[in-house]
Amino acid sequence: MAPRIFVDGNQLTIEQVVAIARDFAQLELTEEARQNIVRSRQMVETMVEQQRVVYGITTGFGKFSDVVIPAEEVSQLQENLIMSHACGLGQPYPVEVVRAMMALRVNALAKGYSGIRPQTVQLLIDMCNLGVHPMIPQQGSLGASGDLAPLAHMVLVMLGKGEAEYKGTRMAGAAALHAAGLAPIQLQAKEGLALINGTQAMTALLCLSLYDARRLMENAEVIAGMTMEALRGIRDAFDPQLHAVRPHPGQQESARKMLLLLEGSERITSQGQLRVQDPYSLRCIPQVHGATRDALEYVWTAVTRECNSVTDNPVLFSDTGDVISGGNFHGQPMALAADFLAIAMAELANISERRTERLVNPQLSGLPGFLTEKGGLHSGFMITQYVAASIVSENKVLCHPASVDSIPSSANQEDHVSMGTTAARKLRTIVDNVRKVLAIEYLAAAQAIDFGEGRLGRGTAQAYQRIRQEIPRLLEDREMHPDLAKAEQLLQNEWLWTM
Structure with missing residues (x-):
């Protein structure tokens, strides 16, 4: 039975979003959330009865905010909003992204500042719990005024329009x-606006990418440790004294983890035993990986905060009776976070590819060229390094920040936008690419270890044994794609080492 997650708008975690998205955990509102939703709804009904002029409730949207809508047309206004805004293009988002979007929007509505009816929120919950997944095109959000186009496609299905996936079949939303x-x-x-004014597309993408990135961060260090052993690296670079005098938390944590996972290893060396210094891709693992750790920590905090934020406009305060029109829908905090994390994760791949080059290059490794005993007849790991180089180069293109761009919209009423959803979409691709590059180093490091002797460290031994359970040593050339795909799957689904 799928676990049940109670939401109140204040305590939703990234792990819970992922559980709803991937494990089909069930959503349920707390009683307090229901009461908060009812209170904010009463405000809307009072304003409509009093014919107050309030943006998005009794007026048009964007540039049309100065057009007052008669009471008898207010419902049609909301439906028109959804239909006109559902104009996204491109391939649909995967189901896990759609489910994360739905869960995040429910949580935002649960805070009770949106003016939506409880039964409308319940329909969105029921759709998520029962597996009615709207088809949501990936392109079309500026990331300000919220993720309008993607969320409008989500809401279309609630109206019996658009398309949805149900039990693996794509069909009309009504069906x-x-x-x-x-x-x-x-x-x-107010309900149409309450459902689409928000950052839930970019935040959904960030939640999933962050969760995957955190696992990759830990696995990257185990793989780096295997490479250290294969190349007889120097442990002194991880000495706590060194990192105490440059006290970046991520750097210190990476150095600590490297010492732990290499504990008991007979493969690594001491300063001066074989050489005085290692190359940067080995010696600077704590500094490079640690900076990515710090970036992950910052982005995790920012995204957790966004998961539990009100991103509507206008915002209804039932305690004071105030209705305030502002810009909480603007995606700039998430846009910057996504761009920052993209750059930080790409660096894990950059340094990994350099370690892979050292493993396969006989002039740098002291190992057989391209990790094959019959070089010439066999190419071994030669082209896997090409692939890693190609992917890190692709990441460098993708790392151009989306958040530095802005295009005015709505007749210049909305004259600065975040492009946060573009940033989050790029991040997802970059994280997938990093996994591929690390999978190549993982395979190459295991192959290189097979040419040496001596006990492996406590963590690296686990990682080595795990890959050898799935993929045998390369004794002669074979198709490498299936091996790489298996290694990538391990990095996606497993922690290579647990303390």
């Missing part, structure tokens, strides 16, 4: 609702 035993809803005042 998907019917198959799941659900009925479409007619939006009332």
